[in-house]
Every structure is written in structure tokens, then in C-alpha cells.
Amino acid sequence: MTANNTQQATVAQLFDQLADSYDCAALRFFPFTADQLARRLAPQPGEKILDVATGTGAVAVAVAQRLQGGRVIGVDFSERMLDRAYANVRRMALHNIDLHPMDATALEFRADYFDALTCSFGLFFLSDMSAALREWRRVLRPGGRILLTSFAASAFQPLVQLYCDQLAAQCGSQLAVADLPWQRLADTDVFRELLADAGFETIEFAEQQLGFHMQATPEWWDVLWNTGFRGPLLGLEAGQLELFRQQHLARVAEEFRDGTCWLDVPVIFASARVST
Numbered sequence: 544m545t546a547n548n549t550q551q552a553t554v555a556q557l558f559d560q561l562a563d564s565y566d567c568a569a570l571r572f573f574p575f576t577a578d579q580l581a582r583r584l585a586p587q588p589g590e591k592i593l594d595v596a597t598g599t600g601a602v603a604v605a606v607a608q609r610l611q612g613g614r615v616i617g618v619d620f621s622e623r624m625l626d627r628a629y630a631n632v633r634r635m636a637l638h639n640i641d642l643h644p645m646d647a648t649a650l651e652f653r654a655d656y657f658d659a660l661t662c663s664f665g666l667f668f669l670s671d672m673s674a675a676l677r678e679w680r681r682v683l684r685p686g687g688r689i690l691l692t693s694f695a696a697s698a699f700q701p702l703v704q705l706y707c708d709q710l711a712a713q714c715g716s717q718l719a720v721a722d723l724p725w726q727r728l729a730d731t732d733v734f735r736e737l738l739a740d741a742g743f744e745t746i747e748f749a750e751q752q753l754g755f756h757m758q759a760t761p762e763w764w765d766v767l768w769n770t771g772f773r774g775p776l777l778g779l780e781a782g783q784l785e786l787f788r789q790q791h792l793a794r795v796a797e798e799f800r801d802g803t804c805w806l807d808v809p810v811i812f813a814s815a816r817v818s819t
């Protein structure tokens with residue numbers, strides 16, 4: 544197995560573990576973002592739209608609900624996330640969504656097939672983002688559009704710094720906020736260059752705040768435990784994990800004022816087109 548394959552397998556395994564609690568209330572910034580992404584995409588009647596790294600289907604559902612005729616195809620390499628997506632699609636009684644297990648970097652679709660492609664909080668997980676974008680461009684028709692999201696650099700601060708501090712103190716971890724996966728796209732100049740190099744045009748960025756006030760520290764723990772933040776905690780045995788949780792949340796409690804704490808979730812929306 545190559546280093547890339549090993550890294551991908553680790554990510555797929557992590558999301559398999561996260562799937563059952565991924566749709567929890569503390570992660571509502573995912574469906575909030577999905578709604579905004581679908582609004583910005585403005586699906587046109589009859590379009591074929593691919594949602595890459597669809598997860599539990601938040602974007603696929605939001606786009607399909609706005610789509611008259613046409614189809615949304617959602618793909619993800621975590622089978623457990625897709626199981627949740629199937630359940631969500633059934634619950635919403637949507638009949639215009641197909642879901643397939645698939646690697647985002649090797650799409651099993653012919654060239655020029657889709658009218659639009661979306662990927663929310665997925666690109667930064669891929670080791671070769673340039674190659675992935677070229678692959679996504681391949682399946683888009685001339686004039687087709689792409690809409691991607693990522694977190695802005697300051698997302699989840701100051702709490703995410705406290706999380707890294709606690710990891711360093713308790714586990715000797717060297718993980719810095721600057722090393723978190725989404726920081727790879729936080730600089731829109733870098734993001735723009737990636738899109739331009741992959742052959743996209745009319746590249747535009749917008750930033751939107753999709754945070755909310757948390758009412759208690761366990762909400763922050765739900766954010767950590769039900770997202771990729773769980774990864775560094777997996778090596779801890781039960782007692783160490785409980786100690787981490789207690790000490791970290793005691794420090795996080797100091798950030799609460801009048802019983803609430805703002806969860807800062809600035810989201811970058813990147814849009815572009817394939818030339819006609």
C-alpha cells in the first residue's frame with residue numbers, strides 16, 4: 544500500500560466510526576453550510592449534479608430539494624457515511640438522489656457528464672488536491688460549474704487552540720492549529736491557484752459566518768468527538784480520554800460568558816466554471 548492509500552484508508556475508517564453521530568445537533572454547521580451552498584448553486588431544471596464526499600448527504604439533500612427534474616449523484620468512500628445518507632434521503636422522501644461508494648480522486652463517470660459538481664469540506668482531506676480538481680473538471684461539461692467549501696483560518700477559535708494545547712500537555716502532541724487539514728485551503732490565493740491550475744475559470748470566493756452560540760461545554764465535546772478532531776484522541780485509553788475531556792472542558796468553560804460561548808464557523812465558498 545502506498546503512503547497515499549494508507550492515509551486514505553485511515554480517513555475512510557475514521558469517517559466510518561463517525562457516521563452514526565455525524566448528524567448530531569452540535570454539527571449543525573454542516574447542514575447550514577449545505578443549505579447556503581445549494582442556494583448559491585441555484586440548480587437549474589434537469590441538471591445532473593455530482594456531490595463529491597457527500598458524507599451523510601447534507602449537500603445532496605439540500606441541492607435535490609431545489610432541483611426540478613434532473614438528478615443528484617452523491618459519492619463517498621465511507622460506506623457507513625453512505626448508509627446514513629441513504630437513511631436521510633429516505634426520511635426526506637427525495638427520489639432524485641443516487642448514492643455510490645466511490646473514491647473522490649478516481650470518479651467512475653465519463654468525461655463532460657455533469658452540469659455541476661459540489662464538494663463541501665472534502666477537498667482538504669485529499670493528499671493531491673490538484674489531481675482531484677483535474678479529475679472533477681474532467682467529469683464536468685464545458686460551461687459546467689463547481690462549488691466548494693472549506694473553513695476559514697480562524698474557524699473554531701479560540702477553542703481549537705485550547706484543544707491543541709491540551710493534546711500537547713497530555714499526549715506530547717505537536718499538532719498545531721496551522722496543521723489542521725482545512726488550513727490547506729484557508730488562503731484563498733492558494734485556493735484560487737489550485738482551481739486555475741486545474742483549468743477552472745471565473746473563480747470567485749465568498750465568506751459566510753455559520754456559527755452559533757453553544758449553551759454548554761458538552762456541545763463543544765460533541766464537535767470534537769464527532770468530527771475529524773476525534774482522530775488524535777483515538778490512541779488514548781478510556782481513563783486518559785476521560786481525563787482529557789474533563790481537563791479540556793474545564794478550560795473551555797472559562798470561555799463561556801452568561802452561560803453561552805460563540806462557536807465561530809467562518810466558511811469559504813469557492814465557485815468556478817469550466818470554459819465553454
Ligand SMILES: C[S@@+](CC[C@H](N)C(=O)[O-])C[C@H]1O[C@@H](n2cnc3c(N)ncnc32)[C@H](O)[C@@H]1O
Nearest residue numbers: 558573596597598601619620621646647663668
Ligand atoms: C467533513 S465530511 C463532509 C461531508 C459532507 N460533504 C458535509 O458537508 O456534511 C468529509 C467527507 O469526505 C469523505 N472523503 C474523504 N476523502 C474521500 C475520498 N478520497 N473519496 C471519497 N470520500 C472521501 C469522508 O468519508 C467524509 O464523508
